[in-house]
Amino acid sequence: MDVVGPDLERYAEEHTTPHPPLLDELFRETHETLDLPQMLTGPIEGRFLQFLVWALRAERVLEIGTYSGYSALSMAGGLPEGGHIDTCELEEKHAEVARRYIERAGLSERIAVHVGPAGETIERLGGPWDFVFIDADKEGYVGYYEAVLPKLAAHGLIAADNTLRGGRVLEGDVISEFNDRVRDDPRVVSVLLTVRDGVTLIRRA
Numbered sequence: 248m249d250v251v252g253p254d255l256e257r258y259a260e261e262h263t264t265p266h267p268p269l270l271d272e273l274f275r276e277t278h279e280t281l282d283l284p285q286m287l288t289g290p291i292e293g294r295f296l297q298f299l300v301w302a303l304r305a306e307r308v309l310e311i312g313t314y315s316g317y318s319a320l321s322m323a324g325g326l327p328e329g330g331h332i333d334t335c336e337l338e339e340k341h342a343e344v345a346r347r348y349i350e351r352a353g354l355s356e357r358i359a360v361h362v363g364p365a366g367e368t369i370e371r372l373g374g375p376w377d378f379v380f381i382d383a384d385k386e387g388y389v390g391y392y393e394a395v396l397p398k399l400a401a402h403g404l405i406a407a408d409n410t411l412r413g414g415r416v417l418e419g420d421v422i423s424e425f426n427d428r429v430r431d432d433p434r435v436v437s438v439l440l441t442v443r444d445g446v447t448l449i450r451r452a
Contacts, residue, residue: 250411250441256291263294270320273348277315281341286314288382288408292443293321296380296406299448301325303404305377310334311365311391312383312408316345316358322380323354332358333372335365335383366394374398382408388425392449396434404450411445 251259270293278284288296300308300322306329310319313336323332336342342362349358361368365383369391379395381388388407395405407429409422416423429437429449437449 250414250444260289260291263291266290266293266321267352269348269352270317273315273317273320273344276344277317281315281344286382288314288318288321289443292408292446293318295442295446297321297325299325299404299406300330300378303378303402305403306330307374307376307400308332308378308380309369309372309376309395310380310382311369311395312336312381313345313360314341314382316348316360318380318382319345319358319360320348320352320354322378323352323358326357330357333361333368334358335361335363335368337362337364337383365391369394369398375400375403377403379403379405380408381405385409385412385421385425388422389428392425392429396449399451401451404448407447407449409444410439410447411441413444416445 277287296318304327308322313319313334319332319334339362342360346360349355376398377400381391410426412420412422434452435449436452437447439445439447
């Protein structure tokens, strides 16, 4: 199920400030060389994430699920002076692509790619985090949420991706369980947006 039809999606993309050519190159390489290219954050959501980082003036950003680095590079465009992104990736072949493009963008000092289980990286890095983007294995969402919420800055924000799951949440799946968990959590305030495949924004209550 498409939340927005392809014609409107294309129209929205045409009326969104385009990303630098390097991200277009990364987009093409991801689709040509990596499995599951649909996991790539596209230009609309990438720009949306950049806006969130910029609006928050987020100095410490945590990304759970690097894939090929498109979203990390997008968010880096919104970082304030001295801001830094730590991004977690389980697959070395994905991390290699991300590191290569991060280096080409001249952002190796501002974006660190950590390979290994995200839970271990979260525990090792500590907090607080001004912005957290969750976009990894869907079965792990609840665990990631519980791990980062105590480390969220007072005015920090969590964004969880794919929270509509192509409509499968209407039938009940692991993401619908996550959505219910967040909705019913008295510690937070949340809104589920129909951006691409669903993005839920979460803050402390």
